[in-house]
Amino acid sequence: MILKSQVEWALHCCAILSGLPEGRYLSTKALAELHGLPKEYLSKALQSLSQAGLVHTTLGPSGGYRLAKPAAEVTFLDIIEAVEGNGRTFVCNNIRANNPCRPEGYCEVGSCAIARVMWEADEAWRTKLRSVTLAELGQVLESEIPPQIWNGTFEWVLDRAG
Amino acid sequence: MILKSQVEWALHCCAILSGLPEGRYLSTKALAELHGLPKEYLSKALQSLSQAGLVHTTLGPSGGYRLAKPAAEVTFLDIIEAVEGNGRTFVCNNIRANNPCRPEGYCEVGSCAIARVMWEADEAWRTKLRSVTLAELGQVLESEIPPQIWNGTFEWVLDRAG
């Protein structure tokens, strides 16, 4: 059970977009160059974000993406679910129903105890991811990345943002 | 990111094995019949458990599996890691290193802030799974399953346990 690399890409792209001034758009091409990723395939991840309403897009030259909401309202979980789908990490196929010892036509009530534990763990994971927003991530990044690189990157980005 | 069905199978099989009297073994065939699963493929999951040392096996007739440790010492996480591997659910490919604005030969220290959040969420998931043992699961199951089915199942099982 490993998250696909598109999740990592989407998170990094959102981190960049959250630092973009209001109303500016950044193209897939620029995002791909900045992270050294295949432009066409990265585009799929961004389309997922767009479809989930996390990101807004404009066509034409100087088009591209920007966040659709304030960075403080976008969580890690939003981004991950947009890319990876919002299903649970554990699906219960109710194999207890195959027990040959059960009376004919027996219908169980309630969910399988094993599935409940798995779902609680899943929920713990989601709770953590729901608690971190892009705004908080931006603060951490700004405090950790050497100022010259941080500023240089955003000069580079603004140079390409429409 | 969905756990494979072998995880579900392994958990159910361990639940049954934890109810087995000391020293008795239950065969793959019986476990497969009980859950309505393909015997050969289920065997792969059980082999994983065996390789991880969670389960002990004997060859020959009346051979099969039993738990290698007391049920109170086997956690959900043990079983899941045995089947699914013990790697993290998020791998950081350090794509920030591809940033064209970084000075030549720049070497970062510390891990990516994005990866750290993902790993904390992963750890929250693992912590929950580490906190539930097979012994606790057995108690819940016994309290939830109607006594006639519970007893009938274990009669069926003991009938086939060597």
Added chain:
DNA sequence: GAGAGACTACTCGGATACAGTCTGTCCGAGTAAATCCGG
């Protein structure tokens, strides 16, 4: 009745096959800004 050998039922590991997902590429349609051209 005792011991040796054959038999049986099981685990283990490898080989194989198939389907689905992940990764990646390519191309055409649509859109909006910039550019060009005729009046």
Added chain:
DNA sequence: CCGGATTTACTCGGACAGACTGTATCCGAGTAGTCTCTC
């Protein structure tokens, strides 16, 4: 100088291909009880 047509640069969506993983089956090798056969 102005307005319409063309060009350009981008997104979007679908089609496609290759690699990898998950699911499933089959078979031979090895092992430990059981059964049989012989003395």
